[in-house]
Amino acid sequence: MTNKTALAAGSLIAASLLAAAAAAAPGTAGCGTGSWIASTVDLCAGVLVYRDYVLDHYGAIGGGSQRWNGGALSEPLGGARYPESSDPISLIKYADLVALRMWIAGGRLHVSFEMNALFTAGQTFAALAIDTDDDPATGGGVWGSLLAAAVFEQGDPDTTAIDTGANTISGSIPLPPGAHWRIQAVTGITLGHNVFNVAFRSGEPESAKPNWWFERLQAQALSAAGGGDISAFGYAVDVAKLTGGVTERAAPGPGYYERVYLSDYTVAQDPQDPTKQVYDSGAEGYINGASSSATYGVPGRRSAAGLLGQWVSAVGRYQPYALYLPAGPAPHGLQLHLHGLTQTHAAQVEQPGAQQRFGEDLNRILVSPLGRGPYGWYSDSSERDVLDALADAQANYAVDPERVFMSGYSMGGYGTYYFSALYPQRFAGFVDWVGYPGDGCERTPIANTCPNGGPSNVYEFFENLEHVPGAMLYSGEDELVNYQQGESVRERFSELALPHVF
Missing domain, CATH: 3.40.50.1820 (Alpha/Beta hydrolase fold, catalytic domain)
Known part of the structure; x- marks a missing residue:
């Protein structure tokens, strides 16, 4: 079991959550559900619900080009790679954060990370950092040091399992002190503890262009030039709103956004090989295997293959x-x-x-x-x-x-x-x-x-x-x-x- 002591930087507490725990979050009916504007937070009867961009799991600048089913006009800035490099990153997605839910119950802080996909227990880690006085002078800073101090591996007593059916990584920690927190979160792959996705990046749409996958600020912050400093990405929490069961819905005004x-x-699963998936019963390619880099269109169409052919790569x-x-x-x-x-x-x-x-x-x-x-x-x-x-x-x-x-x-x-x-x-x-x-x-x-x-x-x-x-x-x-x-x-x-x- 790795170190899970409080971090030295001020009153910052970090917990890495690599397995499922706890029951489902209460109080979310009608709030924090359905479609959403990316990187917004709802409070739903005391449950904090953050929902992220999707398909933005590209980590830091560098590492070579991603194997995305696109070309020069759709390359991400980040270059983090999954171990399954023979498969397109668009089809792997087990470090792609979709939503984070956080609530207080029984003297503990419960957290559940929902991923775009989870295939095997232990592939993915999720980590939460809390500055318990929301004071930059005493907390915050470079994420890399937080990660090194607080990585939990599978089997840690605060975590029990990963729910690959619900695509969730959940757990709980003792309730941190303080009335006003600032929280940060990341997800990534356990192999090398590589960070692929950073939460609370509301400024992505207005960052420099091009920003094809709404991940430019993330890639820059995690890069060597950015020093791994993600302190710009966080959310201020009024703890009384969690304990008081408050409901507040995000209401973004005019502007440019990603909506999900x-x-x-x-x-669906391939009936001939359940370890692989197909777009439909007649599709000409697998979407999660070595036989094809993408899911091609309907067989018999002229566009089933070729440079200008039709194929589907965003399959979730x-x-x-x-x-x-x-x-x-x-x-x-x-x-x-x-x-x-x-x-x-x-x-x-x-x-x-x-x-x-x-x-x-x-x-x-x-x-x-x-x-x-x-x-x-x-x-x-x-x-x-x-x-x-x-x-x-x-x-x-x-x-x-x-x-x-x-x-x-x-x-x-x-x-x-x-x-x-x-x-x-x-x-x-x-x-x-x-x-x-x-x-x-x-x-x-x-x-x-x-x-x-x-x-x-x-x-x-x-x-x-x-x-x-x-x-x-x-x-x-x-x-x-x-x-x-x-x-x-x-x-x-x-x-x-x-x-x-x-």
């Missing part, structure tokens, strides 16, 4: 989307803004001028789904993700249903055509930047001149756009979505006698 919703669609039940809330009066308009190939949900909302021109000037909420990964092509489960992100935004904010618009870039332009044509009753209009028609432009006037990609040819759905106004922009020098594809759109509009100006 709970999907009804996840993954927690799915993120980028969100911008304007300062104007409600009800707001809403604009879905779909990212391009190899990009993430942050890509388009972070574009220069996007938040001002589309969000503030037009008083629109901007919603940019991940689409189940950088190669989802907004079809199949990626299509479901877009609809679910839209539904979540409309359920949580005042949206004028007559002012819902679709937009997207490149692959997102393909999605813009796809959604505007298949769901024309839902959109007041669309904007398409170099939108790809799909399927290598087969069955179009420019067959075999386009790169392959996209599971359907949206060119065939254009007649549904008769009552959906839109604007389309193409470039004569675009090497992927070439000018011939813009020409094919114009020709199809002419063939269908759709009013247009070219």
